[in-house]
Amino acid sequence: DIVLTQSPALAVSLGQRATISCRASQSVSISRYNLMHWYQQKPGQQPKLLIYRASNLASGIPARFSGSGSGTDFTLTINPVQADDIATYYCQQSRESPFTFGSGTKLEIK
């Protein structure tokens, strides 16, 4: 199975940049497709797709969210961070079954 590693938590001041990383135990890229996706989850809610295929902004998601990376190293950036962004962020790979998730990074306000 592909293991995705995320830091448990990140504290950022409002208006600053948040950088959340996700490292895969093996490449999740096929040809030009980087099959890594990012979700935001707030308590009591279902996850929301933010970024698909590493760098594509999902419909309706504010442009302060962006994604980058390829191979095994991926990053979700939120800039600037707003109060509404307090949530847990998960990466997920769909390169191969099982479609594993990272353990999640909880974004906190400093």
Added chain:
Amino acid sequence: QIQLVQSGPELKKPGESVKISCKASGYTFTDYAMHWVKQAPGKGLKWMGWINTYTGKPTYADDFKGRFVFSLEASASTANLQISNLKNEDTATYFCARFSLDYGGYRYWGQGVMVTVSS
């Protein structure tokens, strides 16, 4: 608009069974696979597997082989998850999510069903 609406919360005893549903609307049900995700209280997301809504063939992650069954009522655009011989560790919220090859991830999710297993 596209929606996935799941059934209501369940309270069960160990050893019992539960069947939860995920009703899709706003698109052609058989055009997209349905995936299932477990989230234990206070924990992260765990991928359970998926069902091909065109053929009905299910695929299970290793931890969900045996007591878990994915099924369809295609005429009702509904996917089901049945868990038999419930254990305390099955206490969790279960989400259905529509998989899109275009995205490679899940743009649409059900609201989740909380299953509580307690004697």
